[in-house]
Amino acid sequence: MSMERFKDIKVLEGYGVKLRRLTEDKIELVRKWRNDPKIQQYMEYREYITPEMQKAWFKKIDNDNNFYFIIEYEGKEIGLIDIKNVDYEKSEGEPGIFIWDDSCLELDVPFRASFCMGDFICNVLKIKNNYIHILRDNKRAITYNKGLGYELADGQENVENQKYISNPDKAKKFREKVIKYLLK
Amino acid sequence: MKMDIQNFIGKFAEQFETTNASEIKATTEFKKLGEWSSLIALSVIAMIDEEYDVTLKGNDIRNANTIEDLFNVVKSKK
Numbered sequence: 001m002s003m004e005r006f007k008d009i010k011v012l013e014g015y016g017v018k019l020r021r022l023t024e025d026k027i028e029l030v031r032k033w034r035n036d037p038k039i040q041q042y043m044e045y046r047e048y049i050t051p052e053m054q055k056a057w058f059k060k061i062d063n064d065n066n067f068y069f070i071i072e073y074e075g076k077e078i079g080l081i082d083i084k085n086v087d088y089e090k091s092e093g094e095p096g097i098f099i100w101d102d103s104c105l106e107l108d109v110p111f112r113a114s115f116c117m118g119d120f121i122c123n124v125l126k127i128k129n130n131y132i133h134i135l136r137d138n139k140r141a142i143t144y145n146k147g148l149g150y151e152l153a154d155g156q157e158n159v160e161n162q163k164y165i166s167n168p169d170k171a172k173k174f175r176e177k178v179i180k181y182l183l184k
Numbered sequence: 185m186k187m188d189i190q191n192f193i194g195k196f197a198e199q200f201e202t203t204n205a206s207e208i209k210a211t212t213e214f215k216k217l218g219e220w221s222s223l224i225a226l227s228v229i230a231m232i233d234e235e236y237d238v239t240l241k242g243n244d245i246r247n248a249n250t251i252e253d254l255f256n257v258v259k260s261k262k
């Protein structure tokens with residue numbers, strides 16, 4: 001996977017996708033995606049996001065503890081992938097993804113983006129302890145992330161926005177099954 | 185590997201964890217199976233790549249309705 005120097009990461013490339021670091025000129029596109037009910041319904045924060053709120057959010061996340069990338073596949077911008085709240089001392093962070101383009105939703109493209117991002121998280125940021133949150137009725141995301149090796153954390157059964165933690169052995173099993181195809 | 189539909193169905197069924205094998209036959213509309221997901225789709229695509237040396241595209245899965253349809257697509261690409 002090719003990439004620029006860590007502090008000036010602009011593009012990640014691998015597994016047939018490009019991940020372009022979010023810049024201010026693209027935050028309106030992300031805001032449009034994020035406010036669409038098909039995306040919004042699966043987020044913890046489900047209120048309407050104004051341009052001002054989006055600018056304030058971008059100022060807050062444009063640093064070395066948050067990495068947001070626009071997913072580019074076959075020349076089209078199809079979604080957003082990220083790791084936020086990176087704590088280098090605890091070696092932990094919270095990945096996330098949403099796919100805007102419905103034609104890419106049910107097949108291999110999200111996994112391509114996740115694997116590309118996963119290499120960055122593991123090999124560049126050196127983060128070992130990933131955790132995510134999924135709304136309990138988001139069956140698609142639960143299945144997807146279980147495939148990536150995430151397991152429900154203890155005490156989360158009755159929580160609305162459930163925490164999952166990464167199991168590296170489970171992640172390895174699925175990766176080994178599909179990696180040869182994804183690298184073609 | 186020789187293109188035999190029963191063998192293909194068997195390999196296809198192996199990608200599922202909770203679906204009863206009796207539900208997986210040539211006429212099964214696989215995208216309507218309860219367990220079908222992007223995870224299973226990718227596992228199927230990877231299996232076909234590994235076992236039959238055939239690389240499927242997203243449209244190949246989208247355009248196929250039954251397992252037999254998918255088998256025929258794979259066979260046509262051999």
